[in-house]
Amino acid sequence: MILDYSSDMAVSMILLVDAEVKAAKNADINWATRVWLWRHGFISIAPQVFDFDNHDPEDYLSHAQHRLRACKIDEPLIPLFHDKRMFDQLLNAYDEYLPECYGVITDGEVRLFDNEESRSIDDLVTAPPTGGLVVKPTEGMGGRGVDVIESNGDSLRLNHKQHDPSDVMTAIKEHTDSLLYERVQQADYATDIYPDASNTLRIITMIDPDTDQAFIARAVHRFGTDASAPVDNWSRGGICAGVDLETGNLMEVAETPGGGKLKRRKDHPNTGAPVTGTEVENWEMIQEEICSIAEYLSRTPYIGWDVIVTDHAFKIIEANGRPGPNTMQIPGPMLTDERVQRFYCHHDVI
CATH class of the missing domain: 3.30.470.20 (ATP-grasp fold, B domain)
Structure with missing residues (x-):
């Protein structure tokens, strides 16, 4: 199942092994189960998310199939x-269908887009739009490096904890390469x-x-x-x-x-x-x-x-x-x- 290597298969294999090393640290499974998982193309996290008691492992897209093959479907446009x-x-x-992007943060410097009203970043932070603001890295996924800013009456909340405006500004300027978005108001x-x-x-x-x-x-x-x-x-x-x-x-x-x-x-x-x-x-x-x-x-x-x-x-x-x-x-x-x-x-x- 995992022997049909492409030219960059070595990199994919390294990433797959790295994922297994990380998963194995938190997986409370014995070696027999772990070997069974490997034989079917899964890493050690699989029993935490897949129901092998009621489904054949061949019915699941395995971690090996994902990393070694499915990840290449959209190349080179990834x-x-x-x-x-x-x-x-x-x-x-x-x-x-896209949230409004207010500006970019580069090495602690904030530049707002389409700033026709000469609004400053201080104005935007101290009086954020309804729903608040989200600061997220330009690159990256998984929720890492995300800050949420909300107005709470006369004070501000950063990631749901009350902070002074100066603390919020400091947190924003600690981002090195990030974007400043509206926080979308989700349905009730x-x-x-x-x-x-x-x-x-x-x-x-x-x-x-x-x-x-x-x-x-x-x-x-x-x-x-x-x-x-x-x-x-x-x-x-x-x-x-x-x-x-x-x-x-x-x-x-x-x-x-x-x-x-x-x-x-x-x-x-x-x-x-x-x-x-x-x-x-x-x-x-x-x-x-x-x-x-x-x-x-x-x-x-x-x-x-x-x-x-x-x-x-x-x-x-x-x-x-x-x-x-x-x-x-x-x-x-x-x-x-x-x-x-x-x-x-x-x-x-x-």
């Missing part, structure tokens, strides 16, 4: 997704489930090799927790629930409390708000528009979209040309879908 400024320009035709259902994070949809689109049309292969709704806030990333302690693609209803919640084995529940572990059965607002419109945008970017046929649902539409926070196999397969294995199989076969992934 850099378009890594640089947020480049990505914003790429989607200029769909800018109504998402706030009701967990208010202290921007709770995002991860939507995987693929371009059908037979029809050249985009389809949604999988959608998962992530929610922040007290461990992950102000972000919702699974790797930071967030939770997720699969989305029924037909109805837009949320499935069971998946969590790994304390980094342990995957557990299922129907509510949020901190707020107690019901999750299972909740309908994602604007779901039909989101499907149509995301597929339209995916077809616009059809030269990159494999995209993971991070989307915040708003009251009337949605905003694309970022996109990834190498969507990982973990979170998107927590609701169940992807290779049981014939369209997904056909896509991966066409691109020599399976």
